[in-house]
Amino acid sequence: MGGRRRHLVAGVLGCLLATAGPAPAAPVAAPATIPATSHGVPDTIGQRVAACIACHGREGAIGNGAFYPRLAGKPAGYLYNQLASFRDGRRFNSDMTHLVRHLSDDYLREIAAYFAGLDLPYPDTPSTSDATPATLARGRELALEGDATRGVPACVQCHGAALTGVQPGIPALVGLPRLYLSSQLGAWLTDSRHALPPDCMREVGRRLTTADINAVASWLAIQPVPATAKAVAALPRPLPLPCGSMPRAADARTP
Amino acid sequence: MRRLMVVLLASLALTGLAGGALVALNLRGEEPVAMPAVAFEATPAQVERGRYLALAGNCAGCHTQRGGAPYAGGPGIETPFGTVHASNLTPDTRHGIGDWSAGHFWRAMHHGRSKDGRLLYPAFPYPSFTRVTREDSDALYAYLRSVPPAAVPNAPHRLRFPYDTQLALAVWRALSFEPASFVADPARTAEWNRGAYLVDGLGHCIACHGTRNSLGATETSRGLAGGLIPGENWYAPSLASTREAGVADWELRDIVQLLGSGTSPRGSVMGPMADVVHGSTQHLGTADLTAMATYLRELPAAAAVEVAAAPATPRAAPERRDAGTMERGARIYDQRCAYCHGDAGQGAPGAYPPLAGNRAVLMTTPVNLIQIVRQGGFLPATAGNPRPYGMPPFGQVLDDGDIAAVLTYVRGAWGNDAPAVSLQATMRR
Numbered sequence: 001m002g003g004r005r006r007h008l009v010a011g012v013l014g015c016l017l018a019t020a021g022p023a024p025a026a027p028v029a030a031p032a033t034i035p036a037t038s039h040g041v042p043d044t045i046g047q048r049v050a051a052c053i054a055c056h057g058r059e060g061a062i063g064n065g066a067f068y069p070r071l072a073g074k075p076a077g078y079l080y081n082q083l084a085s086f087r088d089g090r091r092f093n094s095d096m097t098h099l100v101r102h103l104s105d106d107y108l109r110e111i112a113a114y115f116a117g118l119d120l121p122y123p124d125t126p127s128t129s130d131a132t133p134a135t136l137a138r139g140r141e142l143a144l145e146g147d148a149t150r151g152v153p154a155c156v157q158c159h160g161a162a163l164t165g166v167q168p169g170i171p172a173l174v175g176l177p178r179l180y181l182s183s184q185l186g187a188w189l190t191d192s193r194h195a196l197p198p199d200c201m202r203e204v205g206r207r208l209t210t211a212d213i214n215a216v217a218s219w220l221a222i223q224p225v226p227a228t229a230k231a232v233a234a235l236p237r238p239l240p241l242p243c244g245s246m247p248r249a250a251d252a253r254t255p
Numbered sequence: 256m257r258r259l260m261v262v263l264l265a266s267l268a269l270t271g272l273a274g275g276a277l278v279a280l281n282l283r284g285e286e287p288v289a290m291p292a293v294a295f296e297a298t299p300a301q302v303e304r305g306r307y308l309a310l311a312g313n314c315a316g317c318h319t320q321r322g323g324a325p326y327a328g329g330p331g332i333e334t335p336f337g338t339v340h341a342s343n344l345t346p347d348t349r350h351g352i353g354d355w356s357a358g359h360f361w362r363a364m365h366h367g368r369s370k371d372g373r374l375l376y377p378a379f380p381y382p383s384f385t386r387v388t389r390e391d392s393d394a395l396y397a398y399l400r401s402v403p404p405a406a407v408p409n410a411p412h413r414l415r416f417p418y419d420t421q422l423a424l425a426v427w428r429a430l431s432f433e434p435a436s437f438v439a440d441p442a443r444t445a446e447w448n449r450g451a452y453l454v455d456g457l458g459h460c461i462a463c464h465g466t467r468n469s470l471g472a473t474e475t476s477r478g479l480a481g482g483l484i485p486g487e488n489w490y491a492p493s494l495a496s497t498r499e500a501g502v503a504d505w506e507l508r509d510i511v512q513l514l515g516s517g518t519s520p521r522g523s524v525m526g527p528m529a530d531v532v533h534g535s536t537q538h539l540g541t542a543d544l545t546a547m548a549t550y551l552r553e554l555p556a557a558a559a560v561e562v563a564a565a566p567a568t569p570r571a572a573p574e575r576r577d578a579g580t581m582e583r584g585a586r587i588y589d590q591r592c593a594y595c596h597g598d599a600g601q602g603a604p605g606a607y608p609p610l611a612g613n614r615a616v617l618m619t620t621p622v623n624l625i626q627i628v629r630q631g632g633f634l635p636a637t638a639g640n641p642r643p644y645g646m647p648p649f650g651q652v653l654d655d656g657d658i659a660a661v662l663t664y665v666r667g668a669w670g671n672d673a674p675a676v677s678l679q680a681t682m683r684r
Contacts, residue, residue, distance in 0.1 A: 041606040047644070051631055054647030088322030095630065095648040097321075102517075102533040102635035107642055 077168030139219025178221035196244030292356030305398025333486025337414030450550025516639025584664025
């Protein structure tokens with residue numbers, strides 16, 4: 001706990017100091033200044049949402065004890081949908097709900113765009129797991145092939161071949177803590193996490209077992225993050241299920 | 256034998272008298288609701304007026320679920336007697352008020368009785384709404400007829416015996432409720448009177464900012480002298496004391512700005528008051544906000560309830576604090592708080608509030624501070640403050656002892672001299 005706290009503190013201070021410092025030199029002659037309000041606090045979106053960093057870190061927390069998911073570089077549409085879901089009662093986390101309960105659509109979009117635009121290196125993912133080789137093999141199978149007998153699509157069918165997400169509404173599944181992944185999949189299973197209808201992950205989640213969730217979360221959590229870990233622009237094939245968080249064109253697209 | 260008969264007859268007569276008095280007290284001032292209902296033709300202006308008044312009363316704050324259909328009923332309101340659910344106000348005939356007449360609606364607002372004659376729980380603040388005029392009640396009714404009907408069943412209240420009985424409610428009403436009308440004070444300006452009508456009527460400010468007696472009734476005689484909000488563990492500070500949230504020494508424009516945008520040069524709103532600004536006051540016109548501000552600024556000064564028992568003169572000696580706790584608190588402050596709130600608690604006005612000399616920090620009860628440290632939060636995003644700065648929730652990283660220590664430090668540093676915060680206080684949820 002002590003180590004994690006120090007890490008959080010370092011993360012917060014690192015971010016705050018970074019955003020409080022001078023802006024990178026601009027190529028033009030005009031001085032590059034961050035607009036500051038009369039009190040000297042930078043009038044930037046980064047400063048305004050520095051509160052988020054306290055838990056999420058700048059790059060996301062990685063490790064067996066970590067929980068909070070990375071925000072940097074996730075698709076803006078996905079981040080906005082999650083913020084709005086916490087506000088509007090589709091997702092439940094008392095801290096998140098409290099933080100966003102009085103924020104407007106416009107502000108949530110700006111916050112989402114800010115974090116989506118952060119291009120930061122991923123920390124190293126853990127390479128070992130206490131999951132058994134059989135569990136990891138099952139996780140790999142679910143992620144890459146799915147389970148046709150139960151109508152469970154493979155993760156890669158929607159989250160991209162490299163599992164780095166798809167613009168504008170599908171998140172990456174790599175670079176996330178195992179605890180977070182399993183708790184989210186568990187929330188789909190128990191119907192305590194929702195998305196805009198049609199809620200595709202609800203359909204997938206209710207077909208999973210707790211063993212499936214443990215397997216796929218364990219496997220995902222130790223996958224190295226590709227060097228270009230950007231969400232892809234589009235999927236090669238239509239989504240296997242209609243999905244409210246993606247524009248309709250995406251699921252109508254033919255291969 | 257004859258004696259026994261006399262005693263029996265006498266007690267029967269007494270019971271009858273008490274019952275009669277109970278019924279009479281519960282129905283006082285009521286006129287029968289016209290049946291069949293008088294035809295009600297809402298004008299567009301009336302509907303628009305009702306929409307505005309529903310915002311002034313923050314009806315949706317209780318009658319709308321987070322993300323749910325507007326006015327289709329709300330989450331439970333915690334009270335010391337159990338949980339009361341706000342009902343479906345949409346024109347759905349089965350679950351809402353689709354088969355209510357304007358007369359039924361008025362009886363609920365003014366007398367606290369439902370269409371079927373049931374006595375309503377005063378979690379629905381009819382002790383305040385009773386002052387709303389018939390004209391405004393009709394406008395609200397007209398507006399609620401215009402929202403989309405939602406077939407959402409009403410959740411049953413969950414109250415402990417005997418509070419779940421109509422008899423208990425009848426006794427409560429006989430003791431604590433009397434229908435009233437707003438009477439303008441001719442010695443005051445029209446603006447002040449408008450403010451009084453809004454604050455004491457639809458605004459139902461006293462529901463939080465007033466004290467409640469042991470029966471849970473708001474004590475009108477004590478005014479807006481502050482109160483612990485039942486079930487929420489937030490303290491709604493006194494609006495009558497400048498040591499708490501009184502605005503007697505504020506500029507009118509700062510009060511208007513606070514209510515309209517959630518922030519002002521003199522202070523900002525958090526917790527339940529952020530709900531109020533977000534759901535209600537930010538939507539009100541400047542004239543009404545100015546009227547409310549005028550009335551609030553001229554509230555008779557009264558010692559806040561929570562400090563009334565304390566000696567009025569400053570203490571001779573400063574508060575004694577445990578050195579170890581102060582040291583622990585200072586360390587946490589430096590790590591977690593100083594970057595935004597400053598090395599000397601000076602804050603950065605407009606972005607991060609000062610903590611030195613801040614009356615919200617110095618109030619006797621620390622419950623709000625504990626909530627703020629634990630939950631963090633953003634000020635409400637409003638037209639006047641669309642992109643608020645935020646504070647992280649520290650409940651994940653600070654335990655009860657840490658929170659007690661850092662708040663003891665904040666309340667005892669830089670010239671602040673408020674009582675230490677005990678571990679017991681931070682352990683209360």
